[in-house]
Amino acid sequence: MQTKLKTILALFILFVSASSCDSYLDLRPQDGIVRDEFWKTKEDIQAAVIGIYSSLLNSPPGVGDLTMTQYLFMHGELRGGMVVEGINATEDERDIFETNVLPSNDLTDWSIFYRTINYCNTVIDLAPAVKNEDPTLTQVQLENFLSEALAIRAYLYFTLARTFKDVPLKLTATLSDKDDFQLPVSKQAEVFAQVIKDLKLAEGYAKEDYGNIPSNKGRITKYTINTMLADVYMWTENYTEALAETNKVVNSGKFKLVETNSSNTFFSAIFANGNSSESIFEFQYTKANRGPFYGIFYQQPHFKAYQLMMEEVYGYDANDPIGKRDFRGNFASLIGATGEIYKFTGLNNDDRKELQDSDTHWFVYRYPEVLLMKAEALTRLGQGKEAIEIITNLRLNRKALVETDLAPGEGDTNAIIDFILAERAREFAFEGKRWYDVLRIARANNYERLQILIDIAIATAPVDKQQSIVAKLRDPNSHYLPINTNELFTNKALVQNPFYK
Numbered sequence: 001m002q003t004k005l006k007t008i009l010a011l012f013i014l015f016v017s018a019s020s021c022d023s024y025l026d027l028r029p030q031d032g033i034v035r036d037e038f039w040k041t042k043e044d045i046q047a048a049v050i051g052i053y054s055s056l057l058n059s060p061p062g063v064g065d066l067t068m069t070q071y072l073f074m075h076g077e078l079r080g081g082m083v084v085e086g087i088n089a090t091e092d093e094r095d096i097f098e099t100n101v102l103p104s105n106d107l108t109d110w111s112i113f114y115r116t117i118n119y120c121n122t123v124i125d126l127a128p129a130v131k132n133e134d135p136t137l138t139q140v141q142l143e144n145f146l147s148e149a150l151a152i153r154a155y156l157y158f159t160l161a162r163t164f165k166d167v168p169l170k171l172t173a174t175l176s177d178k179d180d181f182q183l184p185v186s187k188q189a190e191v192f193a194q195v196i197k198d199l200k201l202a203e204g205y206a207k208e209d210y211g212n213i214p215s216n217k218g219r220i221t222k223y224t225i226n227t228m229l230a231d232v233y234m235w236t237e238n239y240t241e242a243l244a245e246t247n248k249v250v251n252s253g254k255f256k257l258v259e260t261n262s263s264n265t266f267f268s269a270i271f272a273n274g275n276s277s278e279s280i281f282e283f284q285y286t287k288a289n290r291g292p293f294y295g296i297f298y299q300q301p302h303f304k305a306y307q308l309m310m311e312e313v314y315g316y317d318a319n320d321p322i323g324k325r326d327f328r329g330n331f332a333s334l335i336g337a338t339g340e341i342y343k344f345t346g347l348n349n350d351d352r353k354e355l356q357d358s359d360t361h362w363f364v365y366r367y368p369e370v371l372l373m374k375a376e377a378l379t380r381l382g383q384g385k386e387a388i389e390i391i392t393n394l395r396l397n398r399k400a401l402v403e404t405d406l407a408p409g410e411g412d413t414n415a416i417i418d419f420i421l422a423e424r425a426r427e428f429a430f431e432g433k434r435w436y437d438v439l440r441i442a443r444a445n446n447y448e449r450l451q452i453l454i455d456i457a458i459a460t461a462p463v464d465k466q467q468s469i470v471a472k473l474r475d476p477n478s479h480y481l482p483i484n485t486n487e488l489f490t491n492k493a494l495v496q497n498p499f500y501k
Contacts, residue, residue: 042137045127045145052123052152053219055116056283057291068112069283069362070292072432073303075107075163075481080434081456082309082425084339086301093302098461099469103482103500110164110484113156120153121173147205151220151228154198155364158232161191162436165480165497169194182493185483192236199229208254217275218284223249227280227365230373235440239380246374255280255367257397264348266327266398272347274361280370283362293344294358303341305430306460310336313425315401326426327399333429341430368394368427376420384410391416391423400426414449417441421452439479447476475499 038044059067077083078096085094092105101108127145131137160167166185171194174181186194206222226248233242249255256277258269269276274284285291296302310316314329330336331349344360347353353360371394375387388410395405406422408415424437442453454473458466472478477499488494 039126039130039133041134042130042141045123045130045137045142048119048123048127049145049148052116052119052149053284055119056152057285057289059112066112067292068116070296071107071112072159072362073430075159076432076435077303077430078435079457080438081459082306082313082429082434083303083341084306084460086304088300089302098465099457099472099478100465101481101500103485103488103496105482105484108164108481108484109486110160110167113160114168114170117153117156117170118174120149120156121171122175123149124153125173125175143205144207147202147207147225148220150198150202151206151225154195154202155228157191157198158195158228158235161188161195162235162439163481164483165477167191168491168494182491184493185495189236192232195232196229196236199225199232203229208252213275214284217279217282220281223252223254224281224365227370230370230377231365234373234376237380237444239377242373243377243381246370246377249280249367249370250374255370257367257394259397263325263327263332263399264350267332267346268348270366271332271343271360271363272353274363278367279363280365280367282364285359285361287357287359290355290358291344291360291362293360294353294355297341298345298352299355301340304339305334305341307339309334309339309429313404313422313429315403324401325399326401326404328426328429343430363428363431366428369424372420372424372427376417379413379416379420382413384408384413384416387416387420391419394423394427398426443476443479450474453479472499 038048056068059065074093074096078093079099083097085097089097092107095101095105096107124146127142127149131139131142157167157169165188167188168183169186169191170183202220203222203225206220206225208222210216210219210221226245230242230245230249233239233245258266258276258278260266260269270278274282283291297304306312310329314326314333331342331346333343334340335342342352344362345352345358346360347357371390375390378384378387378390388408400423404422404426406415406419408419410416421437421441425434428434428437438453438456442449442451450473454470457473458469461469477497480497480499482497482500483494488496
């Protein structure tokens with residue numbers, strides 16, 4: 001298997017190194033090599049699927065040193081009001097903090113996403129023919145592999161559409177120089193529709209159990225897909241379908257909140273060790289393949305927490321400043337006194353991991369997200385009482401302080417949504433979700449609550465920048481990143497987001 005995996009990964013490197021330009025679609029292997037040399041056995045398919053997961057963890061060969069995880073963090077957090085620049089922040093990072101993004105900003109490069117999408121497309125296109133080559137490959141095995149590729153492709157397109165709005169939708173593999181590399185964007189609604197279509201197909205093919213915890217948490221399962229579907233339905237304001245998908249996960253009995261009265265046990269189980277009973281899908285970093293967190297959050301910090309985050313997000317009990325705290329706050333998500341982002345580097349509440357042991361995962365979906373999506377869907381459907389019960393139970397489990405209980409009325413939809421948004425801030429701090437959470441709430445019902453987005457965006461902005469930021473954010477097109485200049489140069493079919501023209 002190791003030999004097969006190395007072979008497939010070498011092929012994927014060829015996809016990039018054979019490129020004649022930097023376009024995300026220009027991943028051109030030598031004609032014929034994919035079909036002639038590989039895709040003969042089910043082991044080839046399995047190695048290719050593992051290669052997809054590997055590409056989620058590691059930076060592309062020859063394309064800088066940023067991993068997908070770093071893009072997921074930056075795109076999801078830098079405009080969300082809970083992260084500010086550290087002493088090592090780059091100019092491109094500072095520009096995003098200040099809502100001053102230009103198409104030349106390197107952090108608008110989407111090639112790393114399309115790189116993995118092309119790997120997914122390759123599996124989807126070429127794996128079915130292996131049945132003609134390998135009689136031991138069953139239809140069920142083939143469908144399991146296809147489910148993983150379909151779901152990861154869907155997740156990446158979902159992420160791109162939330163980040164850039166309208167993006168090219170390429171659903172076939174780039175296998176030849178004869179392929180068309182001049183593709184226009186598809187509307188965000190079309191991308192969301194394709195994501196839902198892919199996920200529904202993947203759900204029918206998916207495994208429920210791989211037989212071991214790391215695979216159940218680090219590979220796509222049926223429940224990962226249900227969670228993703230719920231997320232997309234929340235974005236498309238289809239709350240009935242979102243509720244149905246969350247109920248599939250809740251009713252499976254496969255997941256539960258970690259129950260403990262120890263903040264150390266809580267932190268270690270969920271974050272330091274990972275793959276807990278709450279885990280649905282995590283990028284599986286290891287001591288041999290460490291994530292980027294130690295550098296960007298601790299050694300040479302590019303980012304840190306907003307200085308008032310402990311007070312405003314997690315609360316502060318003046319009568320008991322030491323013994324009483326939200327498990328998710330001080331020395332969990334962050335170190336309150338310094339603003340250091342701690343969630344991805346800590347071993348427990350007292351000790352940080354050593355660099356060589358910094359194997360904390362990237363948390364794509366955890367069970368509390370299912371619960372909070374369910375609460376939000378119930379709220380939108382007029383069932384506020386049930387929603388508040390879910391939020392209350394989660395807060396009790398996390399030892400949330402009474403000072404952060406907004407106590408909304410059962411019939412006050414906006415107040416409950418505000419409560420959920422605040423709870424999501426506490427629960428998912430620095431997990432690449434904050435900007436998307438705020439944007440989704442703001443844009444619902446035809447941007448009924450745009451002011452939420454504006455208020456959060458200017459909370460951490462320099463005073464002399466606030467007026468400019470407010471003016472920009474009143475244009476919905478500004479809520480999405482521009483198409484990078486290099487992409488516009490190499491793909492003439494692209495049209496820039498009108499805000500950045």
